[in-house]
Amino acid sequence: MKKIRCALIGSGNIGTDLIYKIQRSPLLEPVWMVGIDANSEGLKMARDMGLKTTHEGVDGLLPHVLEDGIQIAFDATSAYVHKSNSDKLTALGVMMIDLTPAAIGPLCVPPVNLAEHAAKGAMNLNMISCAGQATIPIVRAVSRVQGVSYAEIIASVASKSIGPGTRANLDEFTYTTSNAIEVVGGARKGKALVVVNPAEPPMMMRNTIYCLTDDKPDEAAIRESVQQMIGEVQKYVPGYRLVNGPVFDGNKVAVFMEVKGLGDYLPTYAGNLDIMTAAATRTAEMFAEGILAGRIELKAA
């Protein structure tokens, strides 16, 4: 069966983990890995796994895009270089999946709005952040039952699972996630907090979601909606699990989640890495299906 050929930009934790996810996909094939350091571990792994590599950034990839038939690119670099990467590649008709906090394209959380984006055939979709992917489905699960005036999420991640790029740019992570809680989650106001915990052995990614409902929460409907949403996420992240809750306290709804990863590039504690790469892969697959079936035509932007 024909697969859609992909390029991965950024050879850090996210880019490297994506190789595993895409190699398993029945619809996607990882062809290129783009880095900026010839000696990076990620580029070496990519070569060992059979990908073509360049250490000259996106410019090193551009001459090969058409001849190698690249149609989807995943950008796991940084918010600061994403726009330039995206402009160069979309000009060649490559669809961009943005895993940086740049968010120049629409924000995508697969179980909430992927189908809608795929129908529109957007050329650049943003995956928000690991915390966004792990929590916004739950915010949406509450806000689709009744109005949510405020939602707040707390993501705790293992120190070993967070790369240098994210660490040096925590504010971008906070702003992008807070905004997405509103735009995608459906809360009128959103706030995101992140905690990096260095415990050994590393702790599993944990997420707490608080929602303030306008009226007294409809407990039964919210429980059912949350369970249903968890089932949707589990289709691409099997280790997405409810630990406690929903707990109802006045108008406050609290949900305590855990994300266990598949243990591809990093061990299973790095559920944050997994949920990001799995969501991006699922997003690409939805587009790949459309392209292969002739429903989506990628146009040079």
Add this chain to the structure above:
Amino acid sequence: MSTTTNDGFIDLKGRKVLIHDMSLRDGMHAKREQISTAQMVAVASALDAAGVPLMQVAHGGGLGGNSLQHGFAMHSNEEYWTAVMPHIKRSKVSVLLIPGMGTMKELQSAYDHGVRSVSVATHCTEADTTPQHIAYARKLGMDTVGFLMMAHLNTPEGLAVQGKLMESYGAECVYVTDSAGYMLPEDVKRRVRALRDVLKPETQIGFHGHHNLGMGIANSIAAIEEGASRIDASVAGLGAGAGNTPLEVFVAVCDRMGIDTGCDLFKLMDMAEDLIVPMMDQMVRVDRASLTLGFAGVYSTFLLHAKRLGAKYGLPARDILVELGKRKMIGGQEDMIEDTALTMARERGLLNDKAA
């Protein structure tokens, strides 16, 4: 660094120490973030009159602290600063910024409201989450401190590496922060010395204590002996857990030792007795639960949350705190207190289906 007396003891006479008051920031934790602007003004004015050179004014969690996770204060930080600033003649106002919660936008707002010093805080192993914020504070021309929390969870050598990182981002002072009130004087000395060995001579060292083992004063003096020149304290100890190093007691000890703080002891004593203690909702002291924090090495701010949730789910606060210590929870993970309490309550058969 220090002179030694003829019989071999360290003599701190004549040393200058900058006292940084925590009553209106760490003290917010002890008040469940419920301090009125009128109380803020009264306390800030009294601190100013007593010659305390630097005071922190903010939500207990600092910038971005207003949240379901950390509680909503009676007023926004901006409202507190606006109220307090006109009453301060000599002192400077500082703020706390924990990246992941507070952001540069909020730091800009603090600066615009007259705040001139910032403690950029992270867990003691995560200094590399602070470069943006430290650089931004320096760009604003603020007095910029790197604040390494839960410092007992890193080795002296490891802490020195983290402090050096913060210095490289632009921090002018690096703190050993005993958030759990767990350290003993030797622990403090080793960490301050390790920092002193690697930091530039012009980079200051500070110590922030909690009094959970009753060691706030002794630990602060130990830090000074090894070269610290800034000490955090709060009047009558108003702060999280068993409180911070009690400021007026510390100043009395400094006076006896000949350490120069520039503060007026009697005014501080009066302020503790007449202003701060009457504000307390519960006596801030070493009790069963706050002693547990110090003994088990748990973040002091967890105290009141554990007491409240212990009551809600029928569990002793001490059991919850010990379990949080075992799970290696750190500052900012207050959500995990209810999560842990729920799991413990279920295991003990205390949960009905409804709350599960």
